[in-house]
Structure formats: C-alpha cells, structure tokens
Amino acid sequence: MSAAVVIAVDGAAGSGKSTLSRGLATALRLPYVNTGLMYRALAAAAIRAGVTPDDEPGLLALIERLRFTVSDAEPRELLVEGFPPQALTTAEVESTVSAVARHPRVRAWMRDRQRAIGATGAVMEGRDIALVVFPDARVKLFLRAAANSRSLRRASERDTHDPAAIAEAMRARDERDARTNVLEPAPGSIVLDTDELGIRATLETALEIVHDAWPESDA
Numbered sequence: 001m002s003a004a005v006v007i008a009v010d011g012a013a014g015s016g017k018s019t020l021s022r023g024l025a026t027a028l029r030l031p032y033v034n035t036g037l038m039y040r041a042l043a044a045a046a047i048r049a050g051v052t053p054d055d056e057p058g059l060l061a062l063i064e065r066l067r068f069t070v071s072d073a074e075p076r077e078l079l080v081e082g083f084p085p086q087a088l089t090t091a092e093v094e095s096t097v098s099a100v101a102r103h104p105r106v107r108a109w110m111r112d113r114q115r116a117i118g119a120t121g122a123v124m125e126g127r128d129i130a131l132v133v134f135p136d137a138r139v140k141l142f143l144r145a146a147a148n149s150r151s152l153r154r155a156s157e158r159d160t161h162d163p164a165a166i167a168e169a170m171r172a173r174d175e176r177d178a179r180t181n182v183l184e185p186a187p188g189s190i191v192l193d194t195d196e197l198g199i200r201a202t203l204e205t206a207l208e209i210v211h212d213a214w215p216e217s218d219a
C-alpha cells in the first residue's frame with residue numbers, strides 16, 4: 001500500500017467531517033488528523049496563559065510549545081499533549097478559536113506542521129486542506145449540510161440542553177470563520193451533501209470515490 005496518500009475532507013462546522021473522516025481512516029488504515037484540534041489547542045493554550053487572540057507574537061510563542069502526536073490505537077489519530085479532547089470543545093475555546101486561526105503567521109506555522117504530519121499519508125479534516133495544505137491530495141471531499149442540521153448535529157455531540165444557544169454560537173462562528181476561509185469547494189473537490197445522503201451513504205460514497213482514485217487501497 002502506498003503510504004503517502006492524503007484524503008482531504010473540508011467543510012463547515014457540524015457538516016459531518018469528523019464522522020466521515022474517522023470512518024475513512026478506519027477503513028483505509030490511515031491516521032485521522034483533525035486540523036481543527038490544532039487551532040483549538042492554540043486557543044486553549046492562549047486562554048490558559050492569558051494571551052489575547054489579537055496578540056500574534058504572543059500566540060506564536062505559545063504555538064512553539066504545542067506537542068502533537070498520533071495515537072497508536074486504531075484508528076490512529078492526532079492528539080495534543082496536555083489537552084484532552086474535552087478541553088478543546090469548551091464554549092470558551094469555541095468563541096476564541098476563529099480569532100486565533102485568522103493570523104497569517106499562525107496559519108503558515110499550522111500549514112507546515114500539517115504537511116509534516118500528513119507526509120506519510122492521512123485522512124486530514126479541516127477548512128483549507130484541499131486548497132492550501134495538500135492541494136495535491138489524492139482525493140478531495142467537500143461536505144455540505146444545511147445550517148439547521150449542522151447545529152442539531154453539534155448539539156447532540158455536545159450533549160447540551162440548550163440547542164438554541166448552540167445554533168446561535170455556531171452562526172456567529174460561521175460568520176467569523178468565513179473571514180478566514182472561504183467555504184467553497186477547492187478545484188478538483190467532490191461535493192457530498194450529508195443531509196441528502198445520511199451518515200452511512202456518505203461513507204459508502206466516499207469509499208467508492210477513494211477506491212476509484214486509489215485502486216490499490218485495501219478498503
């Protein structure tokens with residue numbers, strides 16, 4: 001099996017990227033790299049250290065201390081040392097992360113780390129993977145879903161009793177995120193509508209697309 005195949009999965013928050021990416025990574029035995037976690041970790045580190053999201057030099061000093069690893073258990077997945085997954089999905093991180101992610105030097109640093117992590121092959125989830133990080137990815141998928149179903153999905157992931165607050169937080173974050181990453185499919189991307197297909201058919205369709213583009217994969 002070729003080791004250096006990258007599958008890019010881009011799309012808005014709550015569009016089903018993580019579910020699909022984890023499913024693909026498991027089926028293809030590739031590491032699952034959620035690049036949103038890298039930006040979230042920087043936001044959490046900034047909150048912890050009292051660095052404001054506008055302070056690019058302060059963020060760049062913190063970024064050097066982040067340690068990313070890939071777990072051993074299948075599916076192997078990106079982890080951030082010192083930041084358990086639940087520390088990366090707090091409301092405070094969610095309201096800060098877009099402001100942290102908008103700085104060009106932060107993005108350049110993340111892009112270089114993402115290229116290094118994906119160099120041996122990965123299913124990589126994010127916003128700019130097909131456009132910026134791996135424009136030569138073997139397969140580029142772009143997920144679409146309606147705002148309503150995205151916020152319902154996010155509310156069930158977060159186990160919340162206030163879905164209206166989740167919907168409002170998501171709308172505000174969409175607006176901030178759109179200033180950094182234009183949420184349109186990159187050239188060569190295949191668009192999947194996760195509302196239309198549902199979880200299982202999205203994975204099946206994506207696996208067919210991967211198989212066409214990478215016939216020697218053993219999925």
Ligand code: DC
Pocket residue numbers: 013035036037039040097098101125126127128129173177180181
């Ligand atoms: O996918 P997510 O919700 O975990 O992303 C968290 C934040 O990071 C979101 O505000 C967008 C930003 N992000 C980004 O700018 N580029 C990426 N490749 C991934 C995430």
